[in-house]
Amino acid sequence: MxxxxxxxxxxxxxxxxxxxxxxxxxxxxxxxxxxxxxxxxxxxxxxxxxxxxxxxxxxxxxxxxxxxxxxxxxxxxxxxxxxxxxxxxxxxxxxxxxxxxxxxxxxxxxxxxxxxxxxxxxxxxxxxxxxxxxxxxxxxxxxxxxxxxxxxxxxxxxxxxxxxxxxxxxxxxxxxxxxxxxxxxxxxxxxxxxxxxxxxxxxxxxxxxxxxxxxxxxxxxxxxxxxxxxxxxxxxxxxxxxxxxxxxxxxxxxxxxxxxxxxxxxxxxxxxxxxxxxxxxxxxxxxxxxxxxxxxxxxxxxxxxxxxxxVKTPELEPISPEEAEAKSHLPSISSDSSDQIRTDISDHLVFEQVDFTYPNNRKKTLSNINFRLKRGQTIGIIGPTGSGKSTIAKLLLRLYDVSSGRILINGHDIRTIQSADLHQKFGVVLQKDVLFSQSIADNIQFGRHFTTEDLLESIDHAQAKEFIDKVPGKLDYRLKAKGNNLSGGQKQRVLLSRAMAGSPEFLILDDSSSALDYQTDAKLRTVLKQDYPNTTKVIIAQRIASIQHADIILLLDHGTIIGSGNHQDLLSHNTTYREIYEEQTGVTVTDETI
Incomplete structure (x- = not known):
């Protein structure tokens, strides 16, 4: 009433x-x-x-x-x-x-x-x-x-x-x-x-x-x-x-x-x-x-x-640095402790002792996740299904808040950043992303205001130009709901175009190349390295080929890091990573081939 x-x-x-x-x-x-x-x-x-x-x-x-x-x-x-x-x-x-x-x-x-x-x-x-x-x-x-x-x-x-x-x-x-x-x-x-x-x-x-x-x-x-x-x-x-x-x-x-x-x-x-x-x-x-x-x-x-x-109010509103520090259960950022990752103000992205448990779930999804990236670096995340790879992306976007620990961007806890300011930093392709019943251009713009040159550049970078030039109306081609009039690879390239438009500060690609052939995937990796040097990239994949170029690779299992380093380091010292590589490539790794 x-x-x-x-x-x-x-x-x-x-x-x-x-x-x-x-x-x-x-x-x-x-x-x-x-x-x-x-x-x-x-x-x-x-x-x-x-x-x-x-x-x-x-x-x-x-x-x-x-x-x-x-x-x-x-x-x-x-x-x-x-x-x-x-x-x-x-x-x-x-x-x-x-x-x-x-x-x-x-x-x-x-x-x-x-x-x-x-x-x-x-x-x-x-x-x-x-x-x-x-x-x-x-x-x-x-x-x-x-x-x-x-x-x-x-x-x-x-x-x-x-x-x-x-x-x-x-x-x-x-x-x-x-x-x-x-x-x-x-x-x-x-x-x-x-x-x-x-x-x-x-x-x-x-x-x-x-x-x-x-x-x-x-x-x-x-x-x-x-x-x-x-x-x-x-x-x-x-x-x-x-x-x-x-x-x-x-x-x-x-x-x-x-x-x-x-x-x-x-x-x-x-x-x-x-x-x-x-x-x-x-x-x-x-x-x-x-x-x-x-x-x-x-x-x-x-x-x-x-x-x-x-009557519900958004739960994930910005909080004060003091509140964020209290919730993280960690010492202040400026303090030094042997049991925490040392945080440098020049670090672009830091995950520090991050634990996370989904609501109404007793078992931890992520436990003690630690890594740091400089601006422009790439981190690749790989692991079996259910290991918590996509959860890292959700936490970085602050779709959920960490249970303990903290995530820092430019030295600031993301919980202290306004949602609009935080999300403007990201270009994202989620694992189950959505295309809308609009034109290709509208799906890439997505309410933002890019110039035609920006759109064409992102389409070219995402390797989508070839098929877009062949469809009726090109950028004005109207997609059906969920992009059902496109193939899986075409959908992913439109989604990549949306994420890469405007050269975002961070690029999160969650299983975004699974429907791409190896040649297209290789071209995409080259573009990311050459044309996005100042964009920090978080790439989540099932294929080692999609992340082996990364500066840091995290191997997850049951929400914990069981391997960390670059491709060569993991091949040399991590048996699980080596087994995945051999299974996917059919190449037997020996000390001489590393």
Whole structure:
């Protein structure tokens, strides 16, 4: 509820105008039965046709005002719901965009997708219905009771006597309904996750003929969702029939009491006709109120889910050098200790006793990672799958914070650097990188502002010019989602072009040449050495050929460094590295060949 009030506050003026118009239009509706009763009981006995036409004309005018007012107010209500939901959706997307990776992992991408789609739709419906029916129905209910009280207080008491029952039933059912609709949205999250996995893994599913298995998996989560919807819907569906029962019971009592009162000349036929009309109005208003409770219950459940994301603040904000030093559990940078890497201010990049454990994981992913690079040097990282190679890149980009130790750039702990300033230093190709459904030029620019010469230079350096010149439109060639109209090697070269554009201060290449042939890979290595002399390069690879030129090579296993040095040093002194080299090249290494 707090979320709705926050986002509706800027629209209070429009809502006040719409409410006023809706109020006046509804009052016109309430006047009609009263005028009809007056015509039957007071005007017709006069036998004056002109007066009948006069009051009939007043009824027509009231009807026109009622219809016009409701139409205008409904249009204003729809515009408020549209604009408020647009703002909520924008703020929610913006919040998600700045959440840290651990926060996104905690909530889950499918859940974030459903909150941006189905939950915001539920909130939109709630805002609109509360202005349209939520204002009109109570006015009709209260106004109808008030007018009937002036017509015949006794009959009104009969009607009002059933109101406590309707209020009690509505309250009990609504309290049960809100948690149930929350469960429905959770099941929608699961459904979205299964659909996303099925679409993303379509090629694997077809290749392994697992279509039936995936259909069964979808059927299960779909059935769970349907069962939750049935449970929530059944609970809330009890309200309308119970309201019908109570109000029709009241109508029956009103008719019986009216018959006795007319026979006793205690009331007039016109009053009874008006009273029955008002009772119908009140009945409709009560049914609409129960309908509002259903929509409001669903909307509040969705608003609560959205609010849980909106209240999140980015976890990985810059901190003070003192805080960074305290979290690193290391002495100050200027101190000297035999058990720590000596940090020189001329070092461009330093990993110092870095440990890291992923959230909700007890086992360390990285342990005691130490290395330092001068500007323009290259470090190659190799090791088996799951050894923590890509995690080093994620920590350097500060997608996660180290558990202990520190990462320094130009002598500054990266936790003290503004995110925008930090990320501008990097050109990155991640292991599971993404191309968007835009042109090749847009994918390389990626919201940055490079000149055409810069784009062409990065394309040439990434060895992508050859194939880009052959596609229709060249740089304007539009890619499909995830670059599905390119081969694996072409995708990697476009991604390399994006990373290399603008000669970044750091270049992180995580398994970025796995789909390249050896000749193209060799040309790329030559370009990195000759044309990016001032760029510090972090290259993560499975092939030794991609990193053997590096100034430093780290061999990882289970998150620890089991070998460090240049290619020749590791061949000479590290058995594991030598075995990997021999297996990949087919060349037997001897002391004479080193």
């Amino acid at each position: 707090t979320l709705l009030l926050k986002y509706l506050r800027p629209f209070f003026k429009r809502m006040a105008i719409g409410t006023t118009i809706k109020f006046l239009g509804t009052i016109m509706d309430l006047f009609l039965p009263w005028i009809l009763a007056y015509i039957i009981d007071s005007v017709i006995p006069q036998r004056n046709v002109s007066v009948v036409f006069l009051w009939g004309g007043i009824m027509v005018i009231c009807s026109i005002f009622a219809i016009s007012g409701n139409v205008i107010a409904n249009r204003m209500a729809s515009s408020v719901a549209r604009d408020a939901t647009q703002t909520i959706r924008h703020d929610l997307f913006e919040t998600v965009s700045y959440l840290s990776i651990p926060q996104i992992d905690e909530t889950g991408i499918p859940s974030l997708v459903s909150r941006l789609t189905s939950d915001t739709y539920n909130v939109h419906q709630t805002i609109g219905m509360m202005q349209r029916i939520g204002i009109r129905a109570p006015i009709l209910l209260i106004g109808g009771i008030a007018i009937t009280a002036t017509l015949d207080p006794v009959l009104t008491l009969v009607l009002v006597s059933i109101m406590p029952l309707t209020i009690i039933v509505t309250t009990i059912i609504s309290k049960k309904g809100i948690p149930l609709y929350g469960q429905v949205q959770i099941k929608i999250d699961r459904l979205v996750r299964v659909v996303r996995e099925n679409i993303s893994g379509a090629r694997v599913i077809k290749a392994l003929s697992k279509g039936d298995y995936e259909i069964n998996r979808f059927d299960q989560v779909n059935r769970d969702l349907i069962n939750s919807q049935i449970k929530a819907g059944t609970t809330m569906a009890a309200t309308p029939p119970l309201m019908d029962l109570f109000l029709n019971l009241g109508l029956t009592l009103v008719v019986l009491v009216s018959a006795f009162r007319v026979n006793a000349n205690l009331t007039q036929p016109g009053v009874i006709i008006a009273f029955l009309s008002y009772f119908t109005i009140i009945l409709t208003a009560m049914l609409n109120i129960t309908r509002i409770f259903v929509i409001f219950t669903r909307g509040i459940a969705s608003a609560n889910r959205i609010d849980k994301v909106l």
